[in-house]
Structures are given as structure tokens and as C-alpha cells.
Amino acid sequence: MRFFARTFNSFISVIILQAILVILLVSGSITRSQEEDSKKELKTEALNVYDNFNSWKRALWGTIVDLNKSGELRHMIAAQKHIAPDEPLDAYLRKAASQAGAEFLIIKNNWSTFSAVRALTEKPIPSPKAQDFYIDRPHPYVEMVLADNTLYFCGSVRVSADNGRYLDIFIVKRVDEALMRQLSFNSRVRALVSLNSHFVVGTIAGTGFLEWMHGRSFSTSYTVVNELVEEGVPYALVIQQSGNARLAGEPAKTEATLYICTFLSLSEYRARVNFINRSILLVSLLVALFTILLSAGLSKAVTDPVSQLRKAMMRLKSGEKLALLSGPKKGEIADLFQGFNDMSAQIAEDSRALSAHIREITRIKEYNDKIFNSIQEKILVINAQFAVEKANRAFLEYCGQAEDAVLGRNIDELSLALFDEPVHTSIRAIISGGKPSDAQIRRTSSSHSFEIKFYPLLEHEAATTSIHCIMVIEDITAKVAYEEKIRQAEKLASISMLSAGVAHEINNPLSSILTNVQNLIKAERDLERLKDLQLVEQETKRIARIVRSLLEFSSSTRTEKPATDINAAIRNIVQLVGYSFREESSIVIEPHLGENLPPAAIGEDECKQIILNLIKNALEAIGSTGRIRIETAFLPSESMVQCRVSDTGMGIPSELLPRIFDPFFSTKAESGNSGLGLSVVYGLVSKFGGLIDVESKEGKGTTVRIKLPAAPSGLRQ
Numbered sequence: 001m002r003f004f005a006r007t008f009n010s011f012i013s014v015i016i017l018q019a020i021l022v023i024l025l026v027s028g029s030i031t032r033s034q035e036e037d038s039k040k041e042l043k044t045e046a047l048n049v050y051d052n053f054n055s056w057k058r059a060l061w062g063t064i065v066d067l068n069k070s071g072e073l074r075h076m077i078a079a080q081k082h083i084a085p086d087e088p089l090d091a092y093l094r095k096a097a098s099q100a101g102a103e104f105l106i107i108k109n110n111w112s113t114f115s116a117v118r119a120l121t122e123k124p125i126p127s128p129k130a131q132d133f134y135i136d137r138p139h140p141y142v143e144m145v146l147a148d149n150t151l152y153f154c155g156s157v158r159v160s161a162d163n164g165r166y167l168d169i170f171i172v173k174r175v176d177e178a179l180m181r182q183l184s185f186n187s188r189v190r191a192l193v194s195l196n197s198h199f200v201v202g203t204i205a206g207t208g209f210l211e212w213m214h215g216r217s218f219s220t221s222y223t224v225v226n227e228l229v230e231e232g233v234p235y236a237l238v239i240q241q242s243g244n245a246r247l248a249g250e251p252a253k254t255e256a257t258l259y260i261c262t263f264l265s266l267s268e269y270r271a272r273v274n275f276i277n278r279s280i281l282l283v284s285l286l287v288a289l290f291t292i293l294l295s296a297g298l299s300k301a302v303t304d305p306v307s308q309l310r311k312a313m314m315r316l317k318s319g320e321k322l323a324l325l326s327g328p329k330k331g332e333i334a335d336l337f338q339g340f341n342d343m344s345a346q347i348a349e350d351s352r353a354l355s356a357h358i359r360e361i362t363r364i365k366e367y368n369d370k371i372f373n374s375i376q377e378k379i380l381v382i383n384a385q386f387a388v389e390k391a392n393r394a395f396l397e398y399c400g401q402a403e404d405a406v407l408g409r410n411i412d413e414l415s416l417a418l419f420d421e422p423v424h425t426s427i428r429a430i431i432s433g434g435k436p437s438d439a440q441i442r443r444t445s446s447s448h449s450f451e452i453k454f455y456p457l458l459e460h461e462a463a464t465t466s467i468h469c470i471m472v473i474e475d476i477t478a479k480v481a482y483e484e485k486i487r488q489a490e491k492l493a494s495i496s497m498l499s500a501g502v503a504h505e506i507n508n509p510l511s512s513i514l515t516n517v518q519n520l521i522k523a524e525r526d527l528e529r530l531k532d533l534q535l536v537e538q539e540t541k542r543i544a545r546i547v548r549s550l551l552e553f554s555s556s557t558r559t560e561k562p563a564t565d566i567n568a569a570i571r572n573i574v575q576l577v578g579y580s581f582r583e584e585s586s587i588v589i590e591p592h593l594g595e596n597l598p599p600a601a602i603g604e605d606e607c608k609q610i611i612l613n614l615i616k617n618a619l620e621a622i623g624s625t626g627r628i629r630i631e632t633a634f635l636p637s638e639s640m641v642q643c644r645v646s647d648t649g650m651g652i653p654s655e656l657l658p659r660i661f662d663p664f665f666s667t668k669a670e671s672g673n674s675g676l677g678l679s680v681v682y683g684l685v686s687k688f689g690g691l692i693d694v695e696s697k698e699g700k701g702t703t704v705r706i707k708l709p710a711a712p713s714g715l716r717q
Contacts (some may be wrong), residue, residue, distance in 0.1 A: 015291045023284045027277045034269045038236055042224075045189045046238035046262040052183040053193070053260050054242065056101065057142045060155030060171050063100035064140040067093075067169060068157045078161035083112040085167070094118060097171045100155070106130050106170035125174060128152060132248035133170045144175075144245035144258055151175040151193060151201055151245065175201055190235070190263040195245055195256040204263055205231055219386070220428065227266065234270070235263040305333045309340055316344055378473035381457060384431050386410050386424070389468065398473075418442050418450060418473065426454045430469040441476075449480040506547050514540045545605050563599035563711035564607045566632055566641055573611045574630070577619075586625040589615070594633040600641040600708040602688045613681050614645040614704055621649025621702060640690075640707040647703075652696040660694060681706075 067073055076089045085093075085107060097105040098120050104127060105118040115130040132147040133154060140157040153173040160166035173179075175193060180202040183191045192202030192209065200206035208230040221241040228235050240262075244255040305327055312325055324344075327337035372379065378395035380388055391406050399406065399414055411419045422440060429435040438454040450473050457468040517537045524530045574589055600607065611630075618628045626648040633642050652660065661682040685692045689709050696702040 012292055015288055020284075023277075023280055026280050027273075030276050030280075031273050034273050038264060038266060038269050039224075041186075041188075042236050042238055042262065042264040045184055045186055045264060046240065049183045049189070049191050049262045050240050050242070050260050053191075056153050056173055056179075059100050060102065060153055060173065061140070061142045063096055063102075063171055064142070064155040064157040064169070067096060068140045068159060070159070073159055074161045077109075077159060077165055077167050078163045080109070080111065080165065083114050084116065085109070085114075090118070093169060094120060100171055100173075102153075102155075102171040102173045104128060104170075104172040104174075106133050106172060108168040109165065110167075111165050125176075126150070128172060129248075133172070135168050136253070144243070145248055146195060146199060146245050146256070147248035149199070151195070151199070177201065177203055184262070188265040188268060190230075190265075192261040192263065194259045194261060195247075196259075199256075202261070207231075209237075209261065220384075222432070228263075230263065234266045236266055237261055237263045305337070309336065312340065312344075316347065378471075380411075380471040380473070382411060382427055382431075382469040382471060384466065384468075386412070386427065388414075395473065418444065418452065423452065426452075427469045427471075430454045430456050431467050433467060441480075448475060449477045450474065451476045506543075510540065510544055510547060514544065542605060545603075546609065562601065562603040564602050564604045565597070566600050566607060566643055566708075567593040567597055569604060569607045570611055570630055570632065570643075573608055573615065577612070577615055587619065587622055587628065588626075589628045589630065592629065592631045594631075597632055597634050597641060599711040600688075601711045602684075602690070602708050606684045606688070610681050610684055610706065611643070611645075613678070614706075617678065617704075618645060618647035618649060618702070621651075622647055623649070634710070635707070638707065639710050641710050643706045643708075645704045645706075646701060648701045651698040651700050651702055652694070653698050657694065657696060 073089075073092065076092065080086060080089065090107075093105055093107060097118075103119070103121045103123075103125070105120055106115070106128070107118070108115040108130065117127045117130050119127055126148070128147055128150070132145065133156070135156055135158045137156075138158075140155070142153065142155045145152045145154045152175065155171040156169070158166050158168050180191045180193065190202065190204035192200055192204055192206050194200045194206070194209070194213065196213070198210075200210060208228060212225075212228055218239065218241070223239040225237045225239065228237055238261070240260045242258045242260050245258045247254045247256060308325065308327065324341045325337050328334040372390075373393040375392055376394055378398050379390075379392040380395055381390040383389050387408055387410055388406050389408075391403065396403055396406060401414075406414065411423075420442075423442075426435075426438040426440060429438060433456070435454075436456065440452045440454075442450045442452060444450070453472040453474075455470040455472070457470050459466045459468060514537065517533055517540060521530065521533045521537060524533055570591055570593060574591055577589070602610075615628065615630075622628070628648075629644075629646045631642075631644040631646075634640075635642055660678050682692055685706055685708065691707040692704065694702065694704050
């Protein structure tokens with residue numbers, strides 16, 4: 001009886017434990033299902049709120065684009081005769097703004113400094129101030145503006161008439177609670193717009209959100225918060241960045257990040273889960289009670305077979321191979337024994353198949369790893385948190401770290417110059433599904449060039465599909481260098497063709513000028529006029545030498561080996577340029593000329609032409625105030641004479657640096673610049689076997705370094 005009681009108690013304990021496990025498993029499954037449903041609903045609603053919010057931008061954008069294209073509007077502006085716009089023009093603009101859903105129309109003109117704010121709605125809402133809105137771009141645009149603690153959509157456009165008059169038009173829509181309520185019709189959803197952590201507007205108070213938001217920064221434009229309590233109600237929310245908003249009234253143009261927040265109430269989901277959990281608990285308790293009562297009557301008949309099955313199960317669990325169990329021949333227990341025997345046989349078969357499958361998977365994995373690591377390009381797999389999930393041997397060797405030190409780390413922690421903001425942008429586009437692929441070219445401080453390609457990697461899980469990003473980094477330094485040589489050769493060929501054409505066109509009139517000047521010199525008796533004519537003859541011959549040099553430059557050979565004192569040429573050019581400075585000019589030229597400098601293997605006229613072009617470019621980059629530094633030095637190890645011209649001007653944008661030697665390319669085309677200066681310099685330097693390179697940072701000036709071969713000792717004076 002003691003054994004029977006012990007068996008009975010054990011059986012009851014198993015029944016109770018089973019009931020508890022069922023409750024936990026079912027409850028957990030239902031809870032996870034509810035969480036997934038809430039996440040899906042939140043994602044869908046967040047997308048709707050975001051699209052509905054930005055639809056106002058698109059509506060304003062379409063209206064201002066139509067206004068900018070309207071010929072009728074330009075004719076009406078040109079016909080204005082009064083300080084304020086006349087009634088037809090005012091009515092035209094009101095109609096266009098009203099059709100776009102705007103609440104205010106702000107207009108300013110340039111013929112009378114008139115400005116006015118027109119209310120387009122009968123709602124008693126405060127009007128914005130005209131001085132908070134201005135045009136700072138040459139094209140139509142839509143921006144968000146925070147003025148007087150009110151957030152506005154603002155479509156801005158400047159429409160110019162043929163007579164020089166223009167009208168600045170601002171179509172303004174207020175972002176208030178009524179507008180936010182229209183973004184979603186789901187009763188469980190609340191919408192909120194925030195500027196960092198100091199301004200909110202929406203259908204929810206936002207007090208708890210502002211406290212949570214304070215001091216936070218986001219690494220992605222799409223952030224999910226699983227739970228946030230607002231007004232005593234738990235919410236899940238999605239925070240999406242939507243550009244910036246300009247803060248009106250600030251001393252300089254100040255912007256704050258605009259966040260569109262979608263709140264989904266979790267109260268209904270949790271109430272449903274609690275109800276289901278209570279129901280499951282009640283049903284489980286009833287089933288357990290019924291089982292206990294039933295087992296009390298059948299315990300003895302069941303205990304022995306169950307004990308036998310339990311022992312067999314424990315042996316099976318330990319991995320022992322079992323023989324067939326013998327038990328009752330009829331009834332449910334017999335079926336249980338038969339099922340156990342079948343299960344035991346199936347487990348043995350499955351174990352053999354699983355072992356074979358594991359061995360095959362291991363072999364395939366090792367094979368794939370060998371292929372992955374044998375690829376010479378550097379390969380990374382990045383997840384949505386910008387963490388490295390896999391890297392091949394080529395990448396590990398490049399960054400000089402072990403695999404354990406790289407996997408799981410954010411790419412920014414690897415301290416590689418390759419991973420900058422454009423790379424982050426491409427990774428986001430791939431992970432978000434915005435692009436099927438992407439590619440970028442990067443150049444490191446060690447003068448290595450890399451081509452980075454981005455591809456999506458889909459991973460299907462039980463309920464969701466996630467996208468990872470595969471980065472393939474290829475060292476294209478040699479390829480870039482080869483292509484650069486080809487481009488420079490093409491540039492040189494273009495300059496040669498240009499030089500030949502210009503030289504031939506100038507030669508004929510120049511010969512006529514020189515002949516006439518020489519005839520005038522022979523006939524002139526006035527000494528002062530004779531000196532002037534001789535000066536004209538001298539400069540005309542100098543032009544002729546330059547033209548001849550251009551013809552020689554366009555040919556493939558040189559007929560002489562000139563030698564020029566670069567320091568003397570620089571002094572002459574600086575003295576010549578100094579005559580053209582205005583007295584009020586604040587530009588300083590600082591020559592720092594090296595001593596005992598050997599002559600350079602270049603013609604004097606070509607040398608002066610190079611230096612004059614470089615100083616001219618520096619003067620145009622500086623404007624009215626700045627400094628030009630000219631340095632010369634001899635490089636014995638290279639047998640080169642070096643000349644560096646540095647300025648404190650505006651600098652050259654990095655995206656334009658590869659084009660500065662192109663013929664007719666200029667960043668100052670609006671000032672009449674031909675764009676030939678640096679292309680001619682490049683051609684002359686290349687002609688005499690020299691080298692030229694340019695270093696520039698936007699806003700910090702430019703340095704041009706020229707190296708020319710030193711003249712052979714037989715040509716030095």
C-alpha cells in the first residue's frame with residue numbers, strides 16, 4: 001500500500017505539473033501572438049500616419065510647383081501698379097492656396113516691400129507672423145517651420161516676372177490636434193509630432209514621451225518602443241524621423257529634427273490576454289481536478305504499466321537502445337505500449353537520420369566557409385543594428401583583428417575610415433528594402449581606393465522576414481590609378497588640340513600687328529612714342545613666343561631644352577600683379593623663395609604663364625581679403641624644383657576636385673571665367689615632364705604643388 005500511495009501521489013503530482021506547464025505554454029503562446037498582432041497593427045498604423053502626414057507636404061509642393069510654372073501669374077505680377085497686389089492677383093493666389101488645403105497665405109513683393117498674411121479659414125486661430133517666413137532657395141520647396149510655439153507646413157516659391165518684379169508666396173498649413181486626429185481613424189491609435197524633446201503637438205498629451213525622449217539620440221530613422229506609459233495607459237510606439245524643422249526667431253538658421261510618433265494602446269490587447277489566461281487557468285484546474293478524481297479509481301491498474309513506461313522512457317532519454325516492451329494485450333494501456341514501441345523505433349531511426357544530416361550540414365558549412373574565406377574581396381554581413389554578423393578572412397586581415405573581436409561589434413567601433421555616413425545611408429536603404437543594391441567608391445587617407453557594393457540578404461523566421469546587408473569591399477587602387485592615367489592622357493590630348501587651334505588662329509593677326517609696329521618704329525621720330533612702340537613690339541614678340549610654345553606643346557616633340565630661374569620669374573610676376581591691386585585691397589602675397597635654387601627645365605614664358613595662372617586663380621578664390629603664399633625649394637632626392645602656391649580662399653568641394661584640370665570647366669563660370677587656367681597649367685607642366693597635384697578643403701583654402709625637373713648642369717648659368 002505504501003508503494004501504491006507513493007505511486008498515486010507521484011501520478012497526481014505529474015498531472016498537476018502537466019497542468020501548470022500547459023497553462024504556461026498556452027498562455028505564453030497567446031501572449032506572443034497578441035504581441036505580434038500589436039506589432040503588425042502598430043507598423044501598419046505608423047506607415048499610414050507617416051504617409052498621411054507627408055501627404056500635406058506633397059499637396060503644398062504640387063501647388064507651389066504649379067504657381068512657379070504659371071505664365072498667367074507672371075503676367076499678373078508684371079502688371080501690378082500698386083503697393084499691395086490687386087484683387088485679381090490676390091483672388092488667384094487665395095484660390096490656389098485654398099485648393100491645397102492651406103489655412104494662411106503670406107505674400108511679399110520686391111517693388112514696394114509689401115507683405116501681408118491672408119487667413120483662408122474662418123476658424124479663430126492665431127495668424128503667423130510674416131517676418132518668420134522667407135525665401136532662401138532659388139527653387140520651390142516645402143519646409144516645416146516652428147514659430148510662436150506653433151508648427152506649420154510651409155510651401156515657399158518666388159515667382160519672377162519678365163520686368164524684374166517678383167512675388168514671394170508662402171502657403172501655410174498649421175499642424176494642430178485637429179490635423180493630427182485626421183492621420184488615423186483607429187480608436188486605439190494616437191499621433192504625435194515632436195521636435196527633439198522641447199515641442200510636441202498631437203492627439204495625446206506627450207508628457208511621459210517628453211520625459212522619455214529627453215537626452216536620447218537615435219541611430220536609425222525608424223525606432224520602435226515596445227512600451228511607454230502615457231496618461232496612465234501603456235502604449236507601444238514607432239518614432240520616425242521626417243527631416244528637419246526650421247526654428248523661427250533664432251539669430252541664425254537653426255533646425256531641429258522632426259519626429260512623427262504613432263502610439264498604439266496596449267490596454268485592449270492586455271485585457272484580452274488576461275481574460276484568456278484566467279479562462280485557461282480555470283479550465284486547467286477543472287481538468288486537473290477531474291483527472292485526480294478519475295486517477296484515484298484507476299490508479300492501481302495504471303501505476304504498474306506507467307511505472308514500466310517511465311523506466312523505459314528514462315532509458316530512452318539517456319540514449320539507450322531499447323527492445324520492445326511487453327504489456328497488456330488489450331485496451332488503452334496496450335495502445336500506449338504499442339505507441340511507445342513505435343515511438344522508440346521512430347526515435348532510433350530519426351536519430352540515425354539526424355546524425356547523418358548533421359554530418360552533411362557540418363560538411364556543407366565547412367565547405368561554404370572555405371569558399372567564403374578564399375574570396376579575396378573583403379565581405380561583411382551587417383544586421384539592422386549595424387553590427388557585424390559575419391566577416392571573411394580578407395576583411396579580418398585588412399582590419400588586423402581576430403574574428404572574435406569583430407563579430408557582434410558595430411561597424412563604427414572598428415575605427416575604419418571606410419564606414420562614414422554615406423555608407424550608413426546605403427546600409428539603411430538595403431535593410432529597409434528601399435534599394436535592391438547599391439555601390440560606392442571610397443578613398444582612404446593612405447591613398448587606397450575601394451569599391452563598396454551592398455546587397456540584401458533575406459532571412460525567413462517563423463513569423464517575420466528580416467533583411468541583412470552584405471558588404472563587398474574591393475581594393476581598386478590599381479584600377480583607379482590606371483583610369484586616372486587614361487583620363488589625364490585624354491585631358492592632355494584635349495589641351496593639345498585646343499592649343500594648336502588657338503595658336504593657328506592667333507598667328508596670322510599677330511604677324512600683321514608685329515609687321516605694322518616695326519614699320520611704325522622705323523618711321524617714328526618722337527622718342528617718347530618710339531619707346532611706347534618698342535614696348536608694344538617687345539610684348540608682341542613675347543606673345544609670338546607663347547603662341548610658338550603652344551604650337552610646340554600641341555606637337556609630340558620638343559626642339560629645345562630650356563632652363564629658367566623660377567625665383568626670378570616669381571619676383572617678376574608678383575611685381576607685375578602688384579600693380580593691379582587696389583589701394584584698399586587686403587590681399588597679401590608672401591613669397592618664400594628657396595636659396596641656391598637650380599634652374600628648372602622649362603621655358604621662361606611658360607614658367608611665367610604657369611605662375612600667373614596660379615596667382616590669378618588664388619586671387620579669384622580669395623575675393624577681397626586673404627593671403628597668398630608662394631614657396632620654392634629644391635628636392636635633391638627627386639632632382640626636382642618644387643613650387644607651392646597656397647591661398648586662404650573658399651576652397652574646392654571634394655566632388656569637383658577630379659574635374660579641375662578639364663578644359664572649359666570652371667566653378668566661377670558666372671564671372672566670365674573660361675575654365676582654361678588649370679588645364680593650360682596642367683598641359684605645360686606635363687609637357688616639360690613635371691608633376692602637379694592639388695590639395696583643397698572647402699572653406700579652408702587650396703594648395704597647388706608643382707614639381708619640374710631641374711635643368712641639366714650644362715644649361716645652368
